[in-house]
Amino acid sequence: MAKVPVTFTLNDAETGVFVDPAENLLEALRRKGGDLSPKYGCGQGTCGACTVMVDGAPVLGCLTLAQTANGKRIDTTRGLSGGPDLHALQQCFMEGFAAQCGFCSPGMLVAAKALLDKNPRPTREDVTEAISGNLCRCTGYQPIVDAILEAANRLNGRTV
Numbered sequence: 001m002a003k004v005p006v007t008f009t010l011n012d013a014e015t016g017v018f019v020d021p022a023e024n025l026l027e028a029l030r031r032k033g034g035d036l037s038p039k040y041g042c043g044q045g046t047c048g049a050c051t052v053m054v055d056g057a058p059v060l061g062c063l064t065l066a067q068t069a070n071g072k073r074i075d076t077t078r079g080l081s082g083g084p085d086l087h088a089l090q091q092c093f094m095e096g097f098a099a100q101c102g103f104c105s106p107g108m109l110v111a112a113k114a115l116l117d118k119n120p121r122p123t124r125e126d127v128t129e130a131i132s133g134n135l136c137r138c139t140g141y142q143p144i145v146d147a148i149l150e151a152a153n154r155l156n157g158r159t160v
């Protein structure tokens with residue numbers, strides 16, 4: 001089957017790949033875009049490990065056709081901080097032991113970033129809702145929710 005050319009901005013880098021018409025965005029990013037930060041967990045839309053942002057909205061890479069990303073902006077955990085330092089979310093995940101095995105962390109971080117971009121002062125309920133599609137088998141979720149709230153505080157210049 002003929003490959004389809006797709007171009008997008010991946011974490012500030014203009015990126016072009018050729019994809020199969022039925023290829024999903026997760027495969028295209030990992031195998032052709034050189035970004036291994038979105039994870040393959042279930043491949044069926046249930047775990048959230050493959051979460052990336054497309055034009056600012058969190059989507060499941062395993063359920064998104066790669067060719068629908070043509071001309072769009074894609075953000076992944078790899079580009080979260082935009083520089084050599086950790087993003088506040090990454091820093092707070094690390095300090096708060098919000099990552100144990102870490103497999104869910106890329107998806108969690110992207111889901112959290114999408115939330116804070118839209119809602120810089122979320123409630124605990126907002127955070128819980130925002131990560132409700134992301135499964136974690138290790139942490140019990142509370143350290144993750146706490147880390148996201150702490151990151152929101154830091155980004156807002158608050159210390160509590």
Ligand code: FES
Pocket residue numbers: 039040041042043044045046047048049050051060061062063
């Ligand atoms: S790999 Fe996409 S939701 Fe699990």
Ligand code: FES
Pocket residue numbers: 098099100101102103104105135136137138139
């Ligand atoms: S830290 Fe292991 S799945 Fe979340």
